[in-house]
Amino acid sequence: MPNLLRRAVFCALSSFVCLASAQQDAAPVKKAIDAWLKVQTRGLPGQVSWEIGGLDAGNQLAPCKQFDIGRPPGARTWGRTHLIVRCLDAGWRIYVPVHVRVKGDYLIAAKPIAQGQTISAEDLATQSGDLSELPPNILTDSALAIGKTASASIPAGRPLRADLLKTPLVIRQGQTVRIVSQGPGFAVSNEGRALTNAREGEIAQVRLVNGQVVSGTARADGSVEVGY
Template identity: 30%
Template sequence: MPDPFCTPRSGARGAGWMGLLLAFVCLGSPARASEAQALEQAARDWIQPALAAALPTGGAAPLRTEVDVGSLDSRLRLAPCDKVEPFMPPGSRLWGRSRIGLRCVEGARRWNVYLPVTVKAFGPAWVLKRAVGAGATLTQEDAELAEVDWAAHRAGVLGTPERWVGMETAFALTPGQALREHMVRPMKAFEAGAQVRVMGGGEGFRISATGQALTAGLVGQNARVRLPGGKVVNGLVQPDQTVELPL
């Protein structure tokens, strides 16, 4: 005899979230293989909109996703529940190997269960053509575009050359690796205590002065410089080892 809790009420199959979540809760009940497949497909339909909203941008083309939804333990026998809410466990997201939590918030007995999910996101990324040593400065010739799984690692992909050309490698890299955020760091233009040239200007004029760096200068980041008169200024470090002041 069908479980009355798991039997859809009139119109429940198209009821969206609640219909899907009730289906999840009923995975512990005996079900035909075709019904289990339908539930897994419903899970994919729920996950895809959430995933689309969370996908990173900045690559050469939109990412193509693949989602593998696991199953709840067939031995589970969950108490009936009037309202089930999905949630992402702390520190997790729909990216790579993950899981979705389901909890009963209105029922005689509260419970939490987890559904395993694997997300892959394929798209073009910059992949190294040759080995690069630690501390080397990357150039455009070091990498080429290739399709990779962006979700294969938690670190974000550096989708455009502007984000990695001229940067230093944080450690030795090997051919075939997709360039990601943890692999590079800004190039150091000068050390704290060095004498540096400070530049600034506006429409029709340009000024320059020499000062002492109070902080190390990383290209593309701000550095503090003390000018001869004692004034301390903040400016953007340039690749030519100068500091550009906003005026």
């Protein structure tokens, strides 16, 4: 084989070996994800731990020194999900699976709760488990349940979710309510009859003595606030 051809083959093989050996080490990727998760999971209830998936040992990613970590739109920080890892040096982007566990206490029904029943402390109990395996609207604080009413029957032992409870009515159709009209530099109070039911923060319609119908925001004390 002529020397020139020999050199060309050697150079080609050397280039192939260099390209084949240009891989992204998994350790710095996991380190960047670990640091990101430590920040993102602050404030989560309970004890937090996680597992980070590995990279393909035969990946052909150019080695990277600077990473940007993020999550897909709408994805939770906990549970089984994927994180987006971008290399700011080489421009590549990959998805890395992670499993974030949150062990803590959550509320369950201590006994059967009937639809429409007002929740008291005696109706509640706590249970420990992985919150990431439960619905995202699971309740962990009894203050968010006590005083609310059940929107459906809840069997004993069932985890309490926010969508199973609703705030009690503060205004009932037909009752006499106080209307407070407020605006820049004035406040007027009068009475009327409620045309609709309403919970705190909801819009209530009220018919005044003169027949006029007004709409306002229902307050915890049973009044209706009309702003101008």
